[in-house]
Structure formats: structure tokens, C-alpha cells
Amino acid sequence: MRAALTLALALAASSASAQTVANIAAQRRCSTANVVGISRQLVDTQLCMFPGMFVNVAPHAGISLSESRLFTLAQAGTRDAMWAAARTTPLQINSMFRTLADQYVLYFSGACGLAARPGNSNHETGTAVDLANWSAAMRAMTSAGCRHPYPGTDDVHFDCPGSDRRADSVRAFQRLWNTNNPGDRIAEDGAYGPMTEARLSRSPAAGFARTGCDVTPPTPAYAATLLRVSCPAQATSGDRPVAYVEYRNTGTATWDTRNTRLGTTSPRDRRGAFYDTVNWLAPNRPTAVDSATAPGATGRFSFVLSIPDVSVPQTLADTYGLVQEGATWFGPADDVVRCEVLVRPRVIDAGAPLPDVVIAPPEDVPVDDVADASDDAGDGGDAGDASDDVADASDANDDAGEVGDDGYAEEFQGGCQCRAVPAPRAGHLGWVAVFALALRRRRRPRA
Numbered sequence: 001m002r003a004a005l006t007l008a009l010a011l012a013a014s015s016a017s018a019q020t021v022a023n024i025a026a027q028r029r030c031s032t033a034n035v036v037g038i039s040r041q042l043v044d045t046q047l048c049m050f051p052g053m054f055v056n057v058a059p060h061a062g063i064s065l066s067e068s069r070l071f072t073l074a075q076a077g078t079r080d081a082m083w084a085a086a087r088t089t090p091l092q093i094n095s096m097f098r099t100l101a102d103q104y105v106l107y108f109s110g111a112c113g114l115a116a117r118p119g120n121s122n123h124e125t126g127t128a129v130d131l132a133n134w135s136a137a138m139r140a141m142t143s144a145g146c147r148h149p150y151p152g153t154d155d156v157h158f159d160c161p162g163s164d165r166r167a168d169s170v171r172a173f174q175r176l177w178n179t180n181n182p183g184d185r186i187a188e189d190g191a192y193g194p195m196t197e198a199r200l201s202r203s204p205a206a207g208f209a210r211t212g213c214d215v216t217p218p219t220p221a222y223a224a225t226l227l228r229v230s231c232p233a234q235a236t237s238g239d240r241p242v243a244y245v246e247y248r249n250t251g252t253a254t255w256d257t258r259n260t261r262l263g264t265t266s267p268r269d270r271r272g273a274f275y276d277t278v279n280w281l282a283p284n285r286p287t288a289v290d291s292a293t294a295p296g297a298t299g300r301f302s303f304v305l306s307i308p309d310v311s312v313p314q315t316l317a318d319t320y321g322l323v324q325e326g327a328t329w330f331g332p333a334d335d336v337v338r339c340e341v342l343v344r345p346r347v348i349d350a351g352a353p354l355p356d357v358v359i360a361p362p363e364d365v366p367v368d369d370v371a372d373a374s375d376d377a378g379d380g381g382d383a384g385d386a387s388d389d390v391a392d393a394s395d396a397n398d399d400a401g402e403v404g405d406d407g408y409a410e411e412f413q414g415g416c417q418c419r420a421v422p423a424p425r426a427g428h429l430g431w432v433a434v435f436a437l438a439l440r441r442r443r444r445p446r447a
Helices: 001-015 021-025 033-049 076-086 100-109 133-142 166-180 194-201 368-378 380-399 424-443
Strands: 063-065 091-095 128-131 156-161 224-230 234-236 242-249 262-264 299-306 313-323 328-330 337-344
Touching: 021 100, 021 194, 033 166, 063 076, 076 091, 076 133, 100 166, 100 194, 128 133, 133 156, 166 194, 194 234, 224 337, 234 299, 313 368
Parallel strands: 063 091, 234 337
Antiparallel strands: 091 128, 128 156, 224 242, 242 299, 262 313, 313 328, 313 337
């Protein structure tokens, strides 16, 4: 008899431990007591993955719990609001923080009335609280900054200050599953979809063999560490300087020159401030990696900045991130790689005075032209003057000194050791005579 009872108890325990989260939801009970094992693992995993995100609301004066197993985790803003409300009105808490497994049971059992689908509940963010004495606490809770968003349909529910952390709850389950199922891994992307829901439904209600923080998570296929950013600090409108960003490939996949690209961020895929129509791949894609980059190697992403026109000096900036087209964005946060340039307007040249135009004389003047110039001079006196000018020019040629093989006078002028101006060639004497005659005629006063 005793042996039979022992066997029955063992079988019952085995049956309970073998139950899945879906089995518990199918019982149609408004309770999460039977998934407390996996829920505690999910809490531990989430706290490990996101340290400092949650604080405890209880124990605290003026706050009581409907049952001891409730998770009293909340974001700091929610805790502060609840403590402020509790100073004037005692708060009786029915529910606060929920794991993804808790939310699955409440949603699919349908036994507790209104419940959001897993991955979508504010209870997963640490900002929601259900109060048994919601009506008495209404003034105190709203005065402390909490909202009462569902009057008439979910009166017990309040949303308090804090940020949206629902995706963290999903990531905690995805990490927990992958740690215990290395042969059936799912993406740890925080998105609650069919693949995540299918794994959650068949997860053991009593918990896995290991928590999500037992092992180091596997290295992702695409990951990067920033090494350096090279961008000009200043530029002028119309300039096209070259910039580059270097990363170390810390993932397991090789970067390729077709799909591993630099993209604009903040927000992602916007038109770049320095978009260059010739060099960029697209308005939101400055470049791909310069060459294939294996894991552990350094990859450079080089591109041209097209400096836009400005009317006054101003600072323009772009931010960039890494993207594997068709797969994922990866690497540092979107605002880490920043190219900031002080842009100056173009310098418009108003024009400089034109230099004096000097018409060079011809190299050689035919003798006949000299004779014609002499005839044009008029009477004998003028011819004599012209003759004198020719003589003077001849003397000037003699005074210039000897001419070397290179056509320059051998004699240096002054003490600068610079060559003197080339001496006139003998063939130029005819032109000198004509020029002297023209000057003398111009200076002669009219009769």
C-alpha cells in the first residue's frame, strides 16, 4: 500500500514538472502560480541582462501585497510615484511586474478578463500596477503622476512614470531559451513573433536547467567596435573632402563590399547632410566597406563629403552606423559616429585690376620700313633729328657692353647678383630709330 502511494506521488510530481506554459494556460485559471519557476528564471535573466533598470517598491510603509509571490520590481519613476501616493493613501497591490510567461498564461487562459498579448503589456515594463483599492487610491495615484487609462474596462490598472521596456522582457526569454536550446536558437531581437511564441508555449513551467546568465551569449554574426573617425573640422562650400570610418570586425561573418555598408542614422536612412551625387551609393548610404574584412580584421569605409552652399558660416553634421543590407544594423549606437564640419561660404572674387598691356615690338623691322619712316618725317631738320636718334641708339647699344653666348650682357647691375636686362640686338636698331622719331614729332609744339 505504501509503495503504491509513493509511486503515485512520484508520478504526480513528474507530471507537474513536465507541464509546459501552454498546459498551464489551458487550465483556464486566473493565476500565474504554476509558472513561478520559469518566471523567476526570467526575472533573474532580465536583471542580469539589464542591470539597474528595476528597483523594488516593497516592502515600504503604506504598501501591502495581495500575495507574497508577487514581483515588486518597478522602474524608479514608478516606485517614486507609488511611494508618494502611499504617504496619503494605503495601496493594496494585486499585480505589478510580470514576466513574458506570466503574461502568456493570463492572455491565453482568458480567466482574468482584459489582458494584453505577451510582449505588449505595460506590466512587462515595470510601470504598471493593479490596485485592489483603486477607487480609494485614485486621487493619490493621479496626483503622484500615474494615469488611469482604462476606466470601466480595467479599473484596477494604473500606468506610472517610466520608459517602454517591453522588448527587454522578450529578450530575456529569448536568451533563456537559447541558453538551454543551443540547437534551436532564435533571434534575440526583442520582437515577440510566431517563433518566440512557439518556444514560450512549450517551455517548462517549472523552469529550465540553466538561467540565461549561466553562459556567455554567443558572438553574433555581425558586430563591430569603432576604431577611428576621420572628418574635416572645417571646409568651404563646394569642397569635396574625403572622410573615413574604421571599425574592427568583432562578429563571425566576413564583411563584403556589396552589402556591408555605412548608413545615415538619427534617424536611420535619412538623406545625408553631405550627400555626394557622384561618390555616394544613395542619399542614405555613403559607402560600402573598402575591401572584404574578415572577423578580427579592420575595415575602412571611405567616402566623399559634398560641402553644401551656405551664406554664413555654420556647423553641419551627419551621423552614421553600420548596416548589413537585408540582415541587420549593427555596431556602436546610432549617435556615436558623428561627422561635424564648420562650413564657410565661398569666397567670391570681385575682380582685380587688369595689368598694363605692353605690346612687344617685332623682333626685326625691315630696312625699307626705316626708310619710309624717314620720308614721313618731313623736312631735312626732321630727317636730321631722326638720324641723331639713330646715332643715339647706336651709342646706347655700344654702352650696353659685350653680349655673351646666351644673349645677355655679361655685366651685372648693382649688387644683387641678378642678370642685367638683355641688351638690344643689333637688328633692333631700325625699330629704335622709328620709335625715337615718333616721340620727337609728338613733342614738337604746333606752329
